Amino acid sequence: MHNRPARQWNPTLDINVFYAILITMATIRELAQYVGVSIATVSKVLNNQNGVSKETEALVLQAAKKLNYRPNLNARHLKTGTSKTLGIIAEDLTVFNTPDIIDGIGVCCESRSFHYILGNLRFDKRFGHETGNAEQKNRLVLDMMDQMLSKQVDGIIYIGCHSHALAMLSRSEDTRFVCAYCYSEDPSIPAVIYDDRQAARRVTDLLLSKGHAKIGIVAGTKDSFHTNNRLLGIQESLYEHSVPYNPHFICHGDWTRDLGYRCAPVLLERGVTAIFAMNDLMAMGVLDYCNHNHIEVGRDLALIGFDNREISSVSRPALSTVALPLFEIGHTAASIMLDMIEKEGVAQPSRILLDCAIIERESTGFPSAN
Template sequence: MATIRDVAKRAGVSVATVSRVLNQNGYVNEETEKRVRQAMEELNYKPNEVARALFKKTSKTVGLIVPDITNPFFPELVRAVEDVMNIYDYTVILCNSDEKAEKEREYIEVLKQKYVDGVILTTNQFAPEEVEEWDVPIVVLDRPLHERYPSVVADNYGGARLATRHLYEIGCRRIAHIQGPTHVINAIERFRGYQDEMKALGLGDRQFVIQGNYQLKQAKEAVMDALAKQEIDGIFAGNDAMAVGALKAVQQSGLRVPEDIAIIGYDGIPLTEMTTPELSTVSQPIYEMGAMAARILIKQIERKPLEKLHYQLPVQLVVRQSTSRRGLT
């Protein structure tokens, strides 16, 4: 394998000159640079990217921290970020934090050591002053952190009101909400949307909240327990994974969906089309969110101006069999 010394010898220049060409650092006249690049091509020389990163304190890599890669929402988000970053020749380092703040901090230290050029966060557990110390471009995706950092989110509050109203319009009056993690901002916004819509519908005193923590199994167990204590005819789950858990719980309790209990989720993941019955959902533009966040990060890295800092994308009600009007009065 050719070394930088071999390239210098073939081109008839010093090692320092080859280094300047590689790192685009310092003046090299056009003719000399042409000889160096020709020598690199003839010798099939591949630069040591680790060494270049140490020298330039840049690496053509970005970090992406997600809270739970087993949640079907996040793989599509990750795919979008990766697709856009690949266009610009950036590599994505994926970090799965399991919703643990300490693990997220450990990942940040690792990313800093690797001289990543930027970070996309899908978490809101960091304090703004912590993030400021990282000294790299930051974009916040799905879960807003602080107004000073660019963000891409969906209309969580409006989507929750849309889901709750839909259940009411098909005849549900005892509508329960399966809530996500109480520290996660989008779960809080969906819960707030549910509360406000229930009040607007004159059902403020009939609110019933089930804790599901964005987990399918936990939601299933919580709904099974709730059905033994409370009469429910509609369920708005804070994400689609919990909606699937609710569906399993209702069916295992000997009840029918939607005839006895109608169910709607939130996210719009493909899994909702694979259940029986198929699940209604509030669909987020997941891929578009990830791609937009990646493009914003690229602009920051290249020090280009941003048209605006914060984007809130609209959501869409997708009605399927789990909220069919049949059997509801």
């Protein structure tokens, strides 16, 4: 692995010593020399191509094991021009959703014998949660892409919330992209996201089915893609069930717990019997308010959050919520990418919506049985 002088099997050298040296890292040449065959033959065995007899194959294979041979992937990739490697660019690895998405990508890669390399942009650490800094962010994305392309990745999966993905457009046609958990403005870049609308619809369905006609919404920020799609889903469900849509039951929040706390009395005042908070944090705020005011969530009020953060399962009462299909997002994103790579020219889907799972816990009157 470190720089070493070229090694020749000098017959005067004790064979065991020779092994000992080789233990570090044998090359295909040494392997060939050892078996007494050309390197081309060894290469064929290693890539199980035909044109080599069973016996030689066995010989090579066992020699490979004995000499602890490991192919030098740099050399292989250099020669073949393909690395069978995906680049993953994550906006922030330490954000709750990222590891599961990467996990999904990893499983897909493994099943199709690909590798991946990870690039962590650290947006949250660098910029906090502030939006803006677009040009700096773009620079980071671009630099990371350069790095990955230098390593000859066959494609790049971008995991993020903001669509800095647009920076990708400035790259050559030759680079394959897929967005996971976000999407680019460019429809030619496939994106895998979860279905906000359908999730919200099903949440509303659930609450309605439990007899709640007055459903309060602690929504997210107004300009958010998520907020708007979920609102749409809610309206759809209400319409389907012929329940009037009442804008007064909507409170726009900023995704923080504190805001959940402050929205709760407003909605309660307006007579809602259920509250759908668009993330678990705000739901926790509502829960706090109820706990402080002797409103028993799960009995006096049905409450459901969104995201399935760790807190939702450990709060008391345990919070019903919507689980994001993080693993699946990663898995399908990778799957699409690998299809792009392997089936060149075949059209890929532009945007894939994955279903969320509703997790019922105590806060909506668990167990639900209807």
